[in-house]
Amino acid sequence: MSAKKDHLKHALIPEHTKLSDKEKEALMKKYNITLKELPKISINDPAISHLDPKEREIIKIVRKSPTAGKTIFYRGVINE
Amino acid sequence: MSDIFKGYKDLIPESILEEVKINLPDKCSDAKVKKILEKVYQEYRQSFAEPGESVGLVGAESIGEPGTQMTLNTFHFAGVSELNVTTGLPRIIEIFDGRKTIGTGMMEVYLKKPYSEGKDIKKLAESIKESKMEDFIQEISINITNLQMTISLNKSKLEIANLKEDKIAKILEKGIKKGFKFKTKDGIIEITPTSKDEPLNEIYKLKEKIKDVYISGIKGITQVLPVKRGNEYVIVTAGSNIKDMLKHxxxxxxxIISNDLYEMEKxxxxxxxxxVIINEVLKVLDTQGINIDIRHIMLVADxxxxxxxxxxxxxxxIVKEKPSVLARASFETPVKHIINAALTGEVDYLNSVIENVMINQLVPVGTGLPGLVTKTK
Incomplete structure (x- = not known):
């Protein structure tokens, strides 16, 4: 299993983590948005397969950015 | 002092904080540092795109105008090689259109140690390349009287690929299926039909078929090229197939990097x-000597x-995803969109720019975005 998933540590894949329910609430409140307005990520996306994602959860992505050094991006999980 | 910086961690981007840290004078009181950071924060806030700013439009112009300066059809040779890769405007169009089949697939295969230092590099590269029967044949002759085909194999090529003639005969047997017998002896494969009344043209057909049988390597890789990058070896390939590549x-x-967007996504x-979108676009722009702010490209990629x-x-x-019928119709194939919308009874809420231009209303951009609330007396 581990050998098969080696490629998911690829240099181009930024760090993906799942938000807890509390963090999710706080995020929505901070930006005054609903889940629908976030960018999406598929539930079958290979980069989040290790997180066991469920629909309507939020994935936090920490990207390396050439302009800001580090940026945080959020994607809502969809099942399509 | 680091405490003060920590306080601004969520407010100012990392790269700006680093810059401030480097440029601070040696002796600087905490109060002054705080003052500086507060100023930096204000400046940073002011550099935001304002709500209602049409960033997409500005992005389109900023990419489009330098795009007119580009040489239209350039075929660039990657490095010292004979690998021919689509670059220039055709490549940019290919990326932004999200084409499923791209002009020239290419992979950059980085290797694990000892191999990255050049161990067996030629052999490895050769083993990746897709080889068909054609590559191993030296000569094919057909004896018409006893309906026999003799293939003499290229021994030096067999040696490089580490194959023996009986193994090739086995692969051929699998690849062809029909009633032929295979015999091997010292670099020669003899093929005879099992039944005597096989028509002669079947043999000729077989000859063409045999040339096309897949023998070894990775499917889709047509050319390989070991290149030295910095102090390690990288194999650049023409043709892309990450899935099979990862099995090695x-x-x-x-x-490992491919220029095929859909393969990378999968x-x-x-x-x-x-x-990959950002990197590939920047790669093209760099070779053309064009300077576009990376934020525009990041916006497109997002x-x-x-x-x-x-x-x-x-x-x-993305045009298909627009909620407004009129916005979709204004892009391409308007009749199709309007008919479909009429059939399904779609409603257009006129929330976006283009549909408001059409009906001559104020567009929700810039100062047109906020509404006005008044108290009635």
């Missing part, structure tokens, strides 16, 4: 493909990956 254990699975996910899957900027991709 000399490949570094954390650095294997590494949507975030990786966003980065838009293309917004829905969780890769979407091109065309009527099958």
């Amino acid at each position: 254990d000399f490949v570094d699975p954390e650095r 294997i590494f996910g949507v975030e990786a493909v966003r980065q 838009t293309m990956t917004m829905s969780g899957t890769l979407m091109g900027i065309n009527r099958y991709g």
Whole structure:
């Protein structure tokens, strides 16, 4: 299993983590948005397969950015 | 002092904080540092795009205008090689359109140690390349009287590929299926039909078929080229097939890169493909000596990956996702969109720019965005 998933540590894949329910609430409140307005990520996306994602959860992505050094991006999980 | 910086960690981007840290004079009181950071924060806040700013439009112009300066059809030779890769405007169009089949697929295969230092590099490269029967044949002769075909194999090529003639005969037997017998002896394969009344043209057909049988390597890889990058060896390939490539254990699975966006998406996910879009566009622009602010390209890449899957900027991709009928109709194939909308009874809420231009209303951009609330007396 581990050998098969080696490629998911690829240099181009930024760090993906799942938000807890509390963090999710706080995020929505901070930006005054609903889940629908976030960018999406598929539930079958290979980069989040290790997180066991469920629909309507939020994935936090920490990207390396050439302009800001580090940026945080959020994607809502969809099942399509 | 680091405490003060920590306080601004969530307010100011990391790279700006680093810059401030480097440029601070040696002796600087905490109060002054705080003052500086407060000023930096204010300046940073002011550099934001304002609500209602049409960033997409500005981005389109900023990419489009330098695009007119580009040489139209350039075929660039990657490095010292004979690998021919689509670059220039055709490549940019290919990326932004999100084409499923791209002009020239290419992979950069980084290798694990000892191989990255050049161990067996030629042999490895050769083993990746897709080889068909054609590559191993020296001569084919057909004896008409006893309906026999004799293939003499190229021994030096067999040696490089580490194959024996009986193994090739076995692969051929599998690849052809019909009633032929295979005999091997010292670099020669003899093929005879099992039944005597096989027509002669069948033999000739077989000859063409045999040339096309897949023998070894990775499917889709037509050319390989070991290149030295810095102090390690990299194999650049023409043709792309990451999935099969990852099965080989000399490949570094954390650095293999293809220029096929859909393949990258399937294997590494949507975030990786966003980065590939940016990298590939920058690569083209760099070779053309064009300088476009990376933020415009990042905006395009974000838009293309917004829905969780890769979407091109065309009527099958992001334009299809627009909620407004009139906006979709204004792009391409207007009649189709209007008829479909009429049939399904779609409603247009006129929330976006183009439909408001059409009906001659104030567009919700810039100062047109906020509404006005008044108290009635």
